[in-house]
Amino acid sequence: MIRLRTKRLLLTGATFAALSSHAFALDGQDLLTKINAAYAAGSGVLKAEAIEVNGNDVVLKGTTFTATGPHEKSVLLGNLNLQDVTEEADGAYHIDRIEFPEVNLTEEKNSVKIKDLYLAGVRVPGNTAGEGLASMMLYEEAHSGPLTVIADGKQVFSLEEASGTMALSDDESALSFDGSVTGIKADLTGVEDAKSKDAIDALGLQTVTGEINVSGSWDPSSGTIDLDEYAIDLNHVGRLSLSFAFTGYTMDLVKQLQETARTMQADPNNEQAQQAAGIAMFGLMQQxxxxxARISIEDAGIxxxxxxxxxxxxxxxxxxxxxxxxxxxxxxxxxxxxxxxxxxxxxxxxxxxxxxxxxxxxxxxxxxxxxxxxxxxxxxxxxxxxxxxxxxxxxxx
Known part of the structure; x- marks a missing residue:
């Protein structure tokens, strides 16, 4: 009798566990649908040949990103690994890390290679029609490792690392951002035009190295954008630093601009529709x-x-x-x-x-x-x- 009761309890527990596991399993297709819905202006669509869910991890297999617009083009991304995905009560998703495969595009003697690509702390909104930053897809960090560009068998450009971060205010009503690109190196010794080569040599620009830094903040409620710094610092050339602040760039304006952009993309060959949408966008910007603003140039010999x-x-x-x-x-x-x-x-x-x-x-x-x-x-x-x-x-x- 005790054995029978124990057996029934174990069977009931196993059945409940199985049903619970099924009920709370991640819906990979729903996640992908919400990622696409969150793209700022409907500028592209992410597609996957298959979606694999393993616990809290999701793999989007054979993904392609298709940029919409008059010159539609698809880029094969490969498998995207979405790690530690959790669904929140409002239907939003939090992704601890999205890892992208290495980029290795080669055509004859030309190639582009990028390593160590990932996004961290990604939040996918459950409803893009909501108010405030909760309706936008945000990330805590975007990162790229070494990038190299080879033209005609010779490396002409490279950078060591590019990264950007976002941080929400305590009440999650505003965000700050910063980013940097380090280890920039451009080799101009391969320029063949005699006049251009003469200018490059005279100006000491055979090899240009430097970095880029940017920081700022945005408060959607007041529409205030404050770009504290956008600086391009090139060794033996100089430093160009820009900053500006303006108001009126509210969430409502963002969504109106997105809708106007989608209208322009929907009928790219209709000249009258494009002009009307352009005028509408111009009118929106007047809000x-x-x-x-500030522009500063620091000379380093140029x-x-x-x-x-x-x-x-x-x-x-x-x-x-x-x-x-x-x-x-x-x-x-x-x-x-x-x-x-x-x-x-x-x-x-x-x-x-x-x-x-x-x-x-x-x-x-x-x-x-x-x-x-x-x-x-x-x-x-x-x-x-x-x-x-x-x-x-x-x-x-």
Whole structure:
């Protein structure tokens, strides 16, 4: 009697476990469907020949990504390994890590190779029609290892690593982001055009190395985008740094822009439809306002080499070429009718040419300026833009 009861209990427990396992098993097809729904502007479709679920891991086998639009093209990605996938109560998915196979594209003597590709901390929304960042597909880290480009049997470009991260605020209403590309190396010694090769040699650009860094934040509720830094730093050339801030880029605007983009992609050969969609997108962009911007160039020797090369082409020295630029600049600026800014630009450029260190252009209006006002001034009274945007120029700060 006890044995029979025990046997029944074991059988019941096994049946319940089997049913529970089936009930809570990951739905790989649902995951793939939601990944496709989350693509920002419907710019592509991810397809898989087969989907394999093993516990909390999902393998999308034989995947291809097809970019939609007038020039539709499919790229074979291979097997994608989605590790430690969990489904949340709202139908969203969290993926601890997505590993991509190595890229190895080869055609005759040309090839592109990329290693160590992955996304980490990916959240796939359960409903893209929701509000806030919860309706977007986000990741904590995107990573690429070494990349090499070979042309005609010779390596012409490479980078060591590229990575980007996102972080949500404590209340998950805003996000910050940063990224970097390190170990950039471009080999220009293979350029065959004689004139271009002469310029490359004179400017010392046979091999260009450097890095790129970017950081910023976005608050969808206020629509404020603040790009703290976008910097390109090239050794023995210089550093170009950009930053800007504007408002109005809300989640509602993002979705309207996405819908307009989908409309344009749906009928790419209809010129009237494309023009109408373009006008609509232009109108949507007018909901934004400008807050500030800054462009800074730090010289690392390229200015002097550039003046020397330009002077040589004119049969003069680099110093004489610098004086020529300083003399011509006021004449060119006078045509733009920039008012007091004209003298400020001339003074900054003169200072920079005499001692190339850095030159900075800043735009900081007293209060944010709506984009329609900027566009109206640009078309009707371009000379008013510097005052409207609070533009200033300085050198060797």
């Amino acid at each position: 934004m306002s400008f807050q500030s 200015t002097k080499r550039g003046l020397d090369y330009a002077g040589k082409q004119q049969g003069s020295s680099g110093e004489q070429m610098g004086q020529m630029v300083k003399g011509m600049l006021p004449i060119l600026l006078a045509q733009a009718k920039l008012g007091a800014l004209q003298n400020e630009i001339s003074e900054a450029v003169n200072t920079f040419i005499d001692d190339p260190q850095n030159i900075t252009i800043t735009a900081e209006p007293e209060k944010e300026v709506p984009f329609p006002m900027i566009m109206g001034a640009a078309m009707g009274a371009p000379e008013s833009l510097p005052t409207l945007l609070g533009v200033s120029v300085s050198a060797n700060d």
